Structure formats: C-alpha cells, structure tokens
Amino acid sequence: MVDQPEMLSPLHDLAMPRAASDTAGVELGERLCASLVQVQAWPNTVGRVEKALSTLKGEITIMPSGPGRWLIEDESEGLEDRLRKKIPSAVGAVTGLTHGRVVISISGRKSEWVLASGIAIDFSTDAFPVGETRLTHHHEIGLTVHRTGETSFDLYVFTSFSRAFWQWIERAGEEVGYSVT
Amino acid sequence: MRLTCPYCGERDHQEFTYRGDASARRPSLDSQSIDEHNAYVFDRANPDGIHHELWNHTSGCRTHVVVARNTVTHEIISCDPVGPFAKVMK
Numbered sequence A: 001m002v003d004q005p006e007m008l009s010p011l012h013d014l015a016m017p018r019a020a021s022d023t024a025g026v027e028l029g030e031r032l033c034a035s036l037v038q039v040q041a042w043p044n045t046v047g048r049v050e051k052a053l054s055t056l057k058g059e060i061t062i063m064p065s066g067p068g069r070w071l072i073e074d075e076s077e078g079l080e081d082r083l084r085k086k087i088p089s090a091v092g093a094v095t096g097l098t099h100g101r102v103v104i105s106i107s108g109r110k111s112e113w114v115l116a117s118g119i120a121i122d123f124s125t126d127a128f129p130v131g132e133t134r135l136t137h138h139h140e141i142g143l144t145v146h147r148t149g150e151t152s153f154d155l156y157v158f159t160s161f162s163r164a165f166w167q168w169i170e171r172a173g174e175e176v177g178y179s180v181t
Numbered sequence B: 001m002r003l004t005c006p007y008c009g010e011r012d013h014q015e016f017t018y019r020g021d022a023s024a025r026r027p028s029l030d031s032q033s034i035d036e037h038n039a040y041v042f043d044r045a046n047p048d049g050i051h052h053e054l055w056n057h058t059s060g061c062r063t064h065v066v067v068a069r070n071t072v073t074h075e076i077i078s079c080d081p082v083g084p085f086a087k088v089m090k
Helices: A046-054 A080-087 A111-116 A159-174 B034-042
Strands: A026-031 A035-041 A061-064 A071-072 A092-094 A101-107 A133-138 A139-148 A154-159 A178-180 B004-005 B009-010 B017-021 B048-057 B064-070 B076-081
Touching: A026 A139, A026 A159, A035 A046, A035 A061, A035 A080, A035 A139, A035 A154, A046 A071, A046 A092, A046 A101, A061 A133, A080 A092, A101 A111, A101 A139, A101 A159, A111 A154, A159 A178, A178 B048, B004 B064
Parallel strands: A026 A178
Antiparallel strands: A026 A101, A035 A071, A035 A092, A061 A071, A101 A154, A133 A139, A139 A154, B004 B009, B017 B048, B048 B064, B064 B076
C-alpha cells in the first residue's frame, strides 16, 4: 500500500515562524485539523443528535454553527467515521470538512483589538464568553470564531481563502506588533 | 443597519442577503392564471411604514429571518425565524 502523502498547509510558506521586531501585541499561528466534521440534524431529530454528540469521547471541541448544526473538531483522526456510526442518515447529515478549513490562531493582549479592526462582532468577554463560537465574515470570507481563552481565538477559515485572510491578519497585526509561532 | 438574528444575535446587515418581500405569496402550482403569476413576480405594495421582508443570514447560521422594518424611520420592529428549524431555535 502506498503511504498517504503528508497534508501540506496552504499557509506553509506564509506562516513561517518569526519573532516580532519589537514587543508583540499578538501571536499568530496556524494548524490543520486532525478531524473536522459538520453534523446537521433534521428538524425533528435535533435532540437525538445532541444526545449522540454528548457521548463523544476524547479531545473534542463542539461548536454550534446554526440551528441543529454543529462543527466538531477532534485532535485525533477518524472522527467522521465514528460519527457516521452514531448518526445514521435518518438522524442527521455528517460531512467531513477536515481538508476544507485551516485554523488560524491569534492570542495575546491585543487580539481583541486586532480582530475588531476587520470583523464586525463584539469581542468583549461579556458579549463573547470563553468557549463560545461565533459565525461571521471578514470581507465576504466566512469565518467560524472560537474563543479559546480571555485573549485567544481560533479562526476556522476556508482553505482556499486562507492565504488572503492570513495576509490581512498580518497587516492588521503590524499595528501592535506580531510574532508567528 | 443592524439586524438581530434569532440564532446569532445582533449583526451588521452585510452578513445578511436580502431575499425579497416576505408578504408575496406564490400562486398554487396548478394555477393557470398569468395575472396571478405576474402579480407574484412583479407587483409590490411599496408601503411607507411597516414592511415585512425576508433576509438570510448567509455569513452566519444561514437562517431565514422575517424582518419587520419601518421604511420611513428604518426602525427594525421584529426579526422572526422562519422555516422548519424556527421551532428549535435557541
């Protein structure tokens, strides 16, 4: 059997690690998901899908992304197959998005400020508490924003738009200084 | 203009796509009347006052919302979900 080729990030040459020229207000980074899956319930099976998702084990992040819809990330591979066993098509639709998104992370004391310079949602912790998810866009590029901490966010960006988005976030970060990890 | 999505909360209208007059009713599929179909496609009341319109939260949760908007003052009176998931909206 031929080995699977290693997945190459579309940002591999852009997001090269580098230190900030001065003090960094934000730290940028990128990663590919081991597993990223969307689950959509039917209007009358929302409760059953919620129950199935509550039995998931492992390093799982469940992000609500619409009525009866969730985006789920697992730190190990094979989540799509596991979910297909739990959620047959009569209960919901399971769609693998592992290769469809790149995760761009931003953290640091100025992360709210930098994101707010281009994304029109309220980033204060009152309106957007830690652990919650927001669906929005930046100049028509759809974004799923997950707040992982007081000053840290994961942005799930379409793979094909990730280079354009990365270039924006670098420009936006220049104002406060940025480093890339 | 800002609209309050029943799922996502208050957002800029740029996240939404306008889907037309929410009060327009499609004639029944077996209707043979050209006038009925013509009225459905072209005739609009264009009120000065409260207007019900369909918006889709395309950059968010993709829910369709019926927005009641005052066309004179631009006041948004209500934003209600429609469609099969309206009942399960949190």
